[in-house]
Amino acid sequence: MSDSTTEVDYLVIGAGTAGMAFTDTLIGHSDRTVMMVERRHAPGGHWNDAYPFVRLHQPSAFYGVDSRELGNNRIDETGYNAGLYERASGLEILAYYRSVMEDHFRLFGQVTFLPMSDAVVDRGRVAVTSRLTGSVREITVRRKVVDARYLEGAIPATHRRSFDVDDDARCIAVNDLVRVDEAADGFIVLGGGKTSMDACLWLLDNGVDPDAITWIRPRDAWFLPRDTVQPRVKAGDTIISTAAIVEAAASAVSARDLFERLEAAGSLSRLDSSVEPTMYRGATASRSELEALRRITRVIRGRRVRRIVRDRIVFDDGDLMTTGRPLYVDCTASALSVPPVRPVFEDGRVTIQPLLAGLPSFSAALTGYIEATREDTAEQNRLAPPSRYPVTANDWISIRRDGMLALARWAQVDDVQSWVQRTRLNLTSGAETHMTEPRVAEAAATTRMLGKLAVENLTKLSLDLEPEGR
Numbered sequence: 001m002s003d004s005t006t007e008v009d010y011l012v013i014g015a016g017t018a019g020m021a022f023t024d025t026l027i028g029h030s031d032r033t034v035m036m037v038e039r040r041h042a043p044g045g046h047w048n049d050a051y052p053f054v055r056l057h058q059p060s061a062f063y064g065v066d067s068r069e070l071g072n073n074r075i076d077e078t079g080y081n082a083g084l085y086e087r088a089s090g091l092e093i094l095a096y097y098r099s100v101m102e103d104h105f106r107l108f109g110q111v112t113f114l115p116m117s118d119a120v121v122d123r124g125r126v127a128v129t130s131r132l133t134g135s136v137r138e139i140t141v142r143r144k145v146v147d148a149r150y151l152e153g154a155i156p157a158t159h160r161r162s163f164d165v166d167d168d169a170r171c172i173a174v175n176d177l178v179r180v181d182e183a184a185d186g187f188i189v190l191g192g193g194k195t196s197m198d199a200c201l202w203l204l205d206n207g208v209d210p211d212a213i214t215w216i217r218p219r220d221a222w223f224l225p226r227d228t229v230q231p232r233v234k235a236g237d238t239i240i241s242t243a244a245i246v247e248a249a250a251s252a253v254s255a256r257d258l259f260e261r262l263e264a265a266g267s268l269s270r271l272d273s274s275v276e277p278t279m280y281r282g283a284t285a286s287r288s289e290l291e292a293l294r295r296i297t298r299v300i301r302g303r304r305v306r307r308i309v310r311d312r313i314v315f316d317d318g319d320l321m322t323t324g325r326p327l328y329v330d331c332t333a334s335a336l337s338v339p340p341v342r343p344v345f346e347d348g349r350v351t352i353q354p355l356l357a358g359l360p361s362f363s364a365a366l367t368g369y370i371e372a373t374r375e376d377t378a379e380q381n382r383l384a385p386p387s388r389y390p391v392t393a394n395d396w397i398s399i400r401r402d403g404m405l406a407l408a409r410w411a412q413v414d415d416v417q418s419w420v421q422r423t424r425l426n427l428t429s430g431a432e433t434h435m436t437e438p439r440v441a442e443a444a445a446t447t448r449m450l451g452k453l454a455v456e457n458l459t460k461l462s463l464d465l466e467p468e469g470r
């Protein structure tokens, strides 16, 4: 039995990056009303529970909502990110989303925000339950329910470990690293993704000897060098990098050849040149971060941890004895989830998914723009071909091809193209101001000339591949 009922045009489930970016463009281009329902106490999604030293791994310049800048578009002068666009910390991202909600969304009366609430959709009936009082509201949704939690990933603070830990072994989530108050006999970092890189860098920066760190990373990954994904005053370099990618994509004769070409062109990087990466999760890293991480040479690959015992690690394929009492740092949460792709627009429903890989804010914001400006579901879906977050190295091939096809499709529709070119959330925003630079103009011409061939070749390469395990 419901305590009260309410009517709105849209009910957005989840006030993370996806829900916020969608809502911002929807209300910016229509006068429709939105109710945002969020389990957590504040907007910002997983950033509310992130580890204290987390930062965006890409520039703030193209993250967040379209209508508000995140940060000051500063170029960092020191540290691993020197010479590159600033990256917001987790706290800065949260403050930003709070301000967007309070000073922008709610101020104009189009958006109602219900934090600490669970939304349940059952056979067209929408019920929102307060997690504090248990009171239930039934919501009448005049237009659509927007699933902005479809891609919600597991994070270290909340995930379930896939291995056991004995009571007398010391194993902490990466979030607790800053609270350690008892010296450890070395650190054993578990996980091969971006979180484990952040944990290793944080340990090194805080005076831990690289030889005191053991890094268990079952698989190695390819990374996007951060200098190749820079917007605005540096967008010219991004156009030049894009041309190098298109050239490699057009000429490669096999997946392996493609990755060799991309690495040689500086378009992808890896930690260890003697190990062929099998993973690609779209993470960016600066070249100096990778250099620092290469100082850690105690790396265990290809083995999965089953159990941590006081004096040893139990792997799938045998045990490894440890000395003293090391501290295990769990960085194994999967972060990005990869549910099956489904149409973005359906009758009564929007499911936010990536439209351009690596640009979650852009994808959600464009989805909001398409919803605000079009009624026909078939046309909406034609403009919003969904992709998935990449997992394996070979996923690079299909997401890059899908992205090129999507860009070509948007270029044919005037208002969409002008939104895509104008939004601050597009990596190449500001690119047109660089076209008078000869190298940039030449790179743009290369991309135009080889684009079709690259798409055809990427399609062929992905068809040639054996399916990989995920």
Ligand SMILES: Cc1cc2nc3c(=O)[nH]c(=O)nc-3n(C[C@H](O)[C@H](O)[C@H](O)COP(=O)(O)OP(=O)(O)OC[C@H]3O[C@@H](n4cnc5c(N)ncnc54)[C@H](O)[C@@H]3O)c2cc1C
Pocket (backbone or CB within 6 Å): 013, 014, 015, 016, 017, 018, 019, 037, 038, 039, 040, 044, 045, 046, 047, 050, 054, 055, 056, 057, 058, 117, 118, 119, 120, 148, 149, 151, 152, 153, 155, 195, 335, 336, 358, 359, 360, 361
């Ligand atoms: C540590 C970390 C760093 C990252 N760094 C970057 C980066 O630098 N750049 C980048 O592009 N991406 C990055 N990502 C990827 C990240 O997934 C996206 O940037 C983005 O934040 C995901 O937003 P989301 O809204 O899809 O999901 P979430 O942030 O998970 O938000 C979904 C929200 O839905 C809520 N919810 C779920 N079910 C319900 C329900 N039934 N009722 C009410 N509320 C519900 C959840 O509480 C949650 O707050 C990072 C991810 C992690 C984990």
